[in-house]
Amino acid sequence: MLTMKTLHLICRNCRGMANVLFQPQHTPVFLSTSCTAHSRKKKVNGYENIDQEKYANLVRMVTSSKTSCQTPERIFEEDSFLYGEVIKSKAPSQEPETRVPRNHSLMYNSNKVILPAEKTDPNIPVKISLPARDQMADGRLPSVTRILQQTMPMEQAFYLERWKQRMIMELGEEGFIEYTAAVFSQGKQFHARLEDLLVSRDDNIHRPEDTDELSGYLASVEHVLSDVSELRTLESAVLHSELKYLGIVDCVAYYRGKLCIIEWKTSEKQKPHIQRTFDNPLQVAAYVGALNHDVNYNFQVDCGLVVVVYKDGSPAHAHFMDPELCTYYWDKWLLRLEEYKEKKEEKQ
Template sequence: MKPFLTICRLLRSLNRFSTKPSPLASFSTSPCLCGQKKKNSYEAIDQKKYARLVRSVLSRGPVQTPESLFQEDNILYGPVSKHRAPEQQQQGRVPQNWFPIFNEERNVKPHTSASSGPLKIPLQKNVAPSVTRILQQTMTPEQCFFLERWKQRMVLELGEDGFAEYTKSIFLQGQQFHDALESILSLQENLKGTEEHLQCGYIKSVQHILKEISGVQALESAVQHEALKYVGLLDCVAEYQGKLCVIDWKTSEKPKPFIGDTYDNPLQVVAYMGAVNHDAHYSFQVQCGLIVVAYKDGSPAHPHFMDEELCSKYWAKWLLRLEEYTEKQKNQSVPKPD
């Protein structure tokens, strides 16, 4: 009973206070309520000019050297990625002067007898620009940057003389590899006699590819596109898994399992294909391409097959590079005003 009386007294005392909700307190940031804001001495200064001054001061740092830049890059980003950057300038562009890669007037299958041997047409220099020259002269800024950066890193590691010796060694190895392949593929009816070349890691690397090759039609043979005005020296034209291809043999010290890792090699292949299909020295038509990347350590080579659809896509890119090269040559030949 006593607790009940205590509760009743508390309830009577609460009735003395209003139960209506009190209005919410409001706050304002208005200068009128908070008092006059103290003026900042920098308000009278040109803010844009002051911002530029701050940026210029803060941007000044210690003098950088190639060695320090490479060290910072390695710490921040790791090893240099050599994946090809997207060609933003060519996205959405189409060649102004379209020319087909395939020749409707020619048969797909060659009718050259095996006894006549593969074609080996000599290259006529200075007749027209080569495919290699055109691609080198029209590399994207990203390609030029990574190529120059790779060269600088190699020079820092090997020195000028060491780098020159390294490039010479790479060239000789590639030449020996191509000579060995030419010797092997010339024996069309007997590709088993390759034991003498197996000491070469590159030849060992392509053994499983050679088993799929037959019907060799051309080896180290020149091509000329009379309509588009360029020449080239292709490695091989033969059947790979029953399909006639322009075959390009490449060497590499690093794995290249994807066709994107081969940079401009697909453009080189389709340039040779288009020339073969319109060169009077060749009576057949090629509709496919093959890039074979061989490795010095003898590990299995990576074959990158290019079907008709893929070749057509790369052909459009090749025509753009060809137009870019032609435009550069015109601009260089125009005399500059005094």
Template sequence: MFTMKPLQVLGINCKRVVDVLPHQLNLPTFLSTSCSFLSRKKKVNGYEDVDQGKYADLLRTVTTSKAGSQTPDSLFEEDHFLYGKVVRSKVPAQESDSKVPQNHIPLNNPNKVLLSVEKTDPNIPVKIGLPGKNQMANGRLPSVTRILQQTMPMEQAFYLERWKQRMIMELGEEGFIEYTAALFSQGKRFHAQLEDLLLSEEQYTQKPDDAEELVGYMNSAEHVLSHVVGVKTLESAVVHSELQYLGFVDCVAKYREKLCVIDWKTSEKQKPSLKNTFDNPLQVAAYMGAINHDNNYNFQVDCGLIVIAYKDGSPAHAHFMDSEMCLHYWDKWLLRLEEYKEKKEKP
């Protein structure tokens, strides 16, 4: 929601964006964007530009798989997903050799003391800025996005690299940089518009100067926004007091009567199932755990919601994560966090 570092792969100096705005646009969210406007006159084998040495074993597996038509050309056509409404997802089947976190900190905080409603103002959403280095006992803390990027599974990193090479062949180096910068900018404007609407509790009304992309995203998310009420947090920093990581939460509010950490995403391609969102479920679980262990927040959360809004205005997919599913992804997040710490400790 990269020991190849994806932002270095993209060639963009987004250090500030990664550390401060992990909610904006996680690279895996758009790593297989279809870009239907791009020319397809010449079929190009993107595997030729992928680091053959680094991904030799994986490349051999992908290109020789007997499970269906898995040739490079057909894989390039994977961008075409069918439309479909997905509200609830099932917990993935448990793998027989699945690992267990060595330090299993619970998702919910049994020791958290909640203030009475009389001592808080429920009408004012909590909005906390990122803490400075002098406010943190151990200096700088890693962000959720940075941790996920630096522990990205090799297969996922391979497809990201393949997508990057394909886009560069179509757009050129400069065009690719401009394209990714535009995606970040669109996501930023989308989040700002959502914040204004949720604070005002009004419906979106198109303005003459609204960009076409923003109009599409807002129209796409409209049916989800109608079920979002009781906003508790907007664009706010969270720090897990025990596990020592930080994040930036888009929103905490009730969705269909369930209090959720809500993560808003933008996409140009359909993502009808939770698996299409890559590491986003882990990101949401990480934010939930941080909120539950951060005393700045007078509540705990055990559900999540990932909303994928589409540029063409088609209805957004709202992927609801119940408490069981959140616990599943919390364990996966703990494993990634442990992997990150192990890598940092190596000389």
């Protein structure tokens, strides 16, 4: 049995522990200004479901940057982080079908009769004028230049029109008319001087009376003329007897041992590649086919040359067209000729 003294000690210790456990604490009290804080429905945050850990680097990069992060490099970094590496689509297994002319007339005329050499004078270049309208059985035939202008691709026409509008803004309407007239006059003078040089084979290519522009063109073309020999035609008309179109060829001569139809083109811009000459190769190929089907010529041609001459005197670019390249542009010319005829039929 517990003594009274022991029991008294136990009760006193229990009262002490109770005082410690249940003594009131001095905790701060906060009063809510809203009486409906617990009754209102909690608003859903749309960003709570985002993987915060995955995009932590992106958030840190945006918030820590002191300058604008909308630079091409940053945008590519963000795209790579969000979407991964760019996967390039595979090229189609089949290339788009290449258009071919419906009437595939050959550029070379296997039925042409070639007269014996003794019946022709190779020293006299052929120069045939365009036939009069009443002399043509089918009336007025379209020229190569007209056909190419009427069937110009939309992209090419767009850039041509944009250049024209830019020139009008700089020069005005009247100034642009004067500019085009001056360019045409310079080209005409250059062709006339070039004709004299080819016929006379004069070594003195420059004359005191030449204008600065003409002197520039002549200096530009001088190195090409040294490779031209045996002139066959000069400013002569050609007519395709089967396809019914015509044109005027600048020159037919030998260029580095190859008989070519040569077209001289003046330009203020450099054109080191034949693709930059736009429709000029098609024009040459059309003349090649027309000459080969014209009974007025005692020879055939399968090569061409586009010579781009510059007013500032820089060396001209001579773009040689071998038989394979001529055939390539001949097929393109046939497509443009078909397009022209289709448009003409629609108007009738």
